[in-house]
Amino acid sequence: MKVLVVGGGGREHALAWKISQSPRVEQVFVAPGNAGTARDATNVPIAATDKPALIAFAQKESIDLVIVGPEAPLVDGMVDEMEEAGLRVFGPSKAAAELEGSKVFCKNLLYTANIPTASYRTFRSGEEASRYIWDRYGDPSEPVPVVVKADGLAAGKGVIVCSTRQEALDAIDRIASQREFGDAGKELIIEERLIGQEASVLAITDGETIVTLPAAQDHKPAYDGDTGPNTGGMGAYCPTPIIDEELMSKVESDVLVPIVHAMKRARRPFKGVLYAGLMLTAAGPKVLEFNVRFGDPECQPLLMRLKTDLVDVIEAAVDGRLGELAPLEWDDRPSICVVMASEGYPGDYEKGRPIKGLDAADAIEDVKVFHAGTKLVDGEVTNDGGRVLGVTAMGDTIAKAKLQAYRGVKEIRWQGAWCRKDISDKARLQ
Missing domain, CATH: 3.40.50.20 (Rossmann fold)
Structure with missing residues (x-):
């Protein structure tokens, strides 16, 4: 085929x-x-x-x-x-894709379906949102633990985590007034900032049956120790020990099953990949967002581990036959993806810089270099985006997979290349 x-x-x-x-x-x-x-x-x-x-x-x-x-x-x-x-x-x-295309639609659906998520308010203008911040947080010395989100698609960057009133007002200005994220900022959400570890649970569904994939953990902030601005994802590893079998069952029963039923009731039956971005709080898992496709970079370590023929799984979802599919087979070894980025990302960056060492990295055992923002120019691979490569590796343990991935990273070079050095270190804290 x-x-x-x-x-x-x-x-x-x-x-x-x-x-x-x-x-x-x-x-x-x-x-x-x-x-x-x-x-x-x-x-x-x-x-x-x-x-x-x-x-x-x-x-x-x-x-x-x-x-x-x-x-x-x-x-x-x-x-x-x-x-x-x-x-x-x-x-x-x-x-069905509006579940990701509009954060306002998603939050409202979560609320009506009684799916755990952060408390929130929606706004149609920056003035309205700013007035809310001034009214709700009158004391300038008072902490303002909120997250300000653009409603529409913003390539993973339309989410601004705030700690002070001024940070929240600046975030509203960037989204609603300056339109830093374009039309995504026509509406915005202000929600409480949740405390805990983030995790990603992806599932494939045909609208009736849900096949849950092993949990992964993404690293959104740009720099080591989860500091710096949010990005599209600087790396991920799978599986993550932060979600055990008991917690996965809770995610399925409290999040995945209810959202599929809610979409069906809304006459928007969902077929495809359902991606739940979760915060694991002291009160249990809460939904930060839903995506409607494979995550990037979670997709890379997930597919490195998948042993079942992916075409069989996808065709079963398209044809409504997921319930007939045998359980998916996975390599027992964990996998890690380290994103190598262009200098300046997630801000402005230069393109067209030649990349060396790709063959040497790919030659390392259990390493695969997945390209993201690359382009062939006169037969030479150059950077053509902010997130350029996803160096992905497997190992008998998470520590060994990390070692292999960073061995691959060390082989690759171009002017201004950089990456986080701590991808998967959270696993040691579990």
Whole structure:
């Protein structure tokens, strides 16, 4: 069969790499792809948001299965239009994808479905939100433990954690007035700041059956020790000991099952990947956000460990047959992904800097370098984004997997390259 993966990041490279291992797959296309997917699949120079061109390509090539990776085309209704064109496609509908596309919709649904989450208020203007902060926190010396969020998609950056009144007012100004995140800031949320460890639980569902994947732990802040601004994710490891079997059962019963039922009641049945970003508080797990696709970088260590044919799982979800699927098989060894980023990320950065050492890193045992923001220029791999590579490794223990991943990192160099040095260290604290 022929498979088309839509997208060009680290998640899509991992998907293409894993799908290409299926004995049932003859050819994997990635649109638009990157320098890494050019090695493991066939790149197609079509933007991930160009629905007409992607549909035309899929029909011309007789594509048997389309997998939409990023959130933007999902929220824009790509699955609906592809299905109308007669294509088999994996991912949620436009109506279902609003679970990620609008934080206001998500929070309201969590509230009505009685799913544990932070208390919150929604606002349609910066003035209204600022007035709330002034009224609620009158004493300037009083701590202001809130999180200010842009309603729409902001590439993982539209969430600002605050500790003081001025920080909260500045966050509101950036989102609602300066429109730092564009139209994502048309509405905003102010919610209580939860205390605890974050974890990610992903599940694949066909709207009826839920297949939960091993829990992972992402590292959102830019710098070591969880300091600095939020990013799209600086690394992840899987499985995380912070979620044991008992806690996973609670997440399934209190979060995943209720949200699938709530979406069905809202006449937005959900098919695809359901990603719950959780804060593990003293009062139990609470939902920070829902995403409607594989997380990036969580996807990379997850797929490194998956032994079951991913195509079988995805087709079962598309066809509504997940309940017939045998339990997924996993490599017992943990896996770690370390993101290497461009100088200046998550702010401004320069592109086009040549990257060296990729082959040496890939040659290390149990290491795979997944490309995210890379581009081929005259046959040379260059950086083309903020998060550039996801150096992913497995090991008998989390410590050994970390050692292998950073061995891979040490082989790779380009001007301004950097990464966090503490990915997976949280596991030692569990």
